Amino acid sequence: MKIFTHIPYNRSKYVNTTDLSSVALNKDQCFPQKRILFLKTHKTGSSTMANIFFRYGDARNLTFALGAGTILGWPEKFHIFHPLRMFGKAPDILCSHARLNKEPMNWLFPRKTSRYVTILRNPEDNYESVFNFAQLGKSFGLGVALDSLEKFLDKPIQSYNHSRKDMMMYLARNPMMFDLGFSFEYFQNLTAVKEYIQFLDKEFDLVMIMDYFDESLLLMKRLLCWDIEDILYVKLNERQDKEKATLLSARVKENIRRWNKADVLLFDYFNASFWRRVKKEGPNFYAELNTFRQRKQEIQQSCLINGTRIQRAYHNKFVKGYSVRNDLDENSKRLCENLVRTENDFLAYLRRKRKAKLRETGIDKLNKVKNETGWQVAKDLRYVPVRARRIMRKSFTSP
Numbered sequence: 001m002k003i004f005t006h007i008p009y010n011r012s013k014y015v016n017t018t019d020l021s022s023v024a025l026n027k028d029q030c031f032p033q034k035r036i037l038f039l040k041t042h043k044t045g046s047s048t049m050a051n052i053f054f055r056y057g058d059a060r061n062l063t064f065a066l067g068a069g070t071i072l073g074w075p076e077k078f079h080i081f082h083p084l085r086m087f088g089k090a091p092d093i094l095c096s097h098a099r100l101n102k103e104p105m106n107w108l109f110p111r112k113t114s115r116y117v118t119i120l121r122n123p124e125d126n127y128e129s130v131f132n133f134a135q136l137g138k139s140f141g142l143g144v145a146l147d148s149l150e151k152f153l154d155k156p157i158q159s160y161n162h163s164r165k166d167m168m169m170y171l172a173r174n175p176m177m178f179d180l181g182f183s184f185e186y187f188q189n190l191t192a193v194k195e196y197i198q199f200l201d202k203e204f205d206l207v208m209i210m211d212y213f214d215e216s217l218l219l220m221k222r223l224l225c226w227d228i229e230d231i232l233y234v235k236l237n238e239r240q241d242k243e244k245a246t247l248l249s250a251r252v253k254e255n256i257r258r259w260n261k262a263d264v265l266l267f268d269y270f271n272a273s274f275w276r277r278v279k280k281e282g283p284n285f286y287a288e289l290n291t292f293r294q295r296k297q298e299i300q301q302s303c304l305i306n307g308t309r310i311q312r313a314y315h316n317k318f319v320k321g322y323s324v325r326n327d328l329d330e331n332s333k334r335l336c337e338n339l340v341r342t343e344n345d346f347l348a349y350l351r352r353k354r355k356a357k358l359r360e361t362g363i364d365k366l367n368k369v370k371n372e373t374g375w376q377v378a379k380d381l382r383y384v385p386v387r388a389r390r391i392m393r394k395s396f397t398s399p
């Protein structure tokens, strides 16, 4: 069976997209944008997003900013040296967990020629998911049972100990603002929170909302001048039902909001601006949304066997996964497998691909110090020192 109708990308069809400022375009014309910084926030559907970027970039041989693992220096603020070891050329796409740091990011992804995108989720569900994923109950000595969140919120930590070894503790309050580079010391400072949100508004070309994933993707598609085929996806990294606290009481929800007030202000601000933006897109937005949803359903039905299975996402984390149908032609099989590929697996593949590319250019050889055996292997240029007396005599003879 053949599934994907996507016309293979034809580079010559488009002008060089690195600097569009001098290109005159008709009103309806645009060029696919391929230089993207996706600021990956925790538990916001960001792995589903990363999968979209991985597939887009891989198909076009774009370069990714890659770290050694899933993160790029997180929880430290992003620094150029985090992806440096994987450099061959400036990356086209960054979509691994990296904590926002304006200057190095703007240097690596110039604002004029790149698009900045991130994603948020309503703070109640986001925090519940983060708390569970990061096993914060365990870190705070409250166990891993689903009620550990409620217990924690009854008496949350008063001060933060930066020296704790448990990295996930950094997500204990306002996880989205933390990922977006906001510092703890300002978490309880309303003026600072509001100012930082204004800064983020200027820094990002699009802030997606996970709760409206399809609408968000469509806005992104339009911003990046992509095709519907480029934003097809299946939901990745979904917790198993037994790990979800489905019925949070009104009290727990309210406490989540109070404890994560900076995230609440962040979400409310961008949720409102999101809907203003959708409204500006006009009625054809919803027609395209329908087309997208139909196509997404088609792809999911054609690619996957009904139902989910348990899949390892990280070393000790198991999430809902999928099985690809076994009656597909080779090309469709590969595309379907990529659609459901875990982040770690995709990253490992991209690192291998990068390494092979560097080897081709010779760059990786330059970095390697070859094991050398010593100069004794040949004797003809053997070192024979001139004795001091003979040099003296020679240097006094006239030319």
Ligand SMILES: Nc1ncnc2c1ncn2[C@@H]1O[C@H](COP(=O)(O)OS(=O)(=O)O)[C@@H](OP(=O)(O)O)[C@H]1O
Binding pocket: 041, 042, 043, 044, 045, 046, 047, 048, 129, 210, 213, 234, 235, 236, 237, 238, 239
């Ligand atoms: N498309 C779409 N729509 C709605 N929800 C989605 C989608 N994709 C992922 N998810 C949910 O996002 C949660 C995982 O988020 P991340 O991938 O960002 O997690 S991680 O920080 O990278 O580990 C995880 O939430 P929980 O299941 O509540 O933990 C996923 O179910």
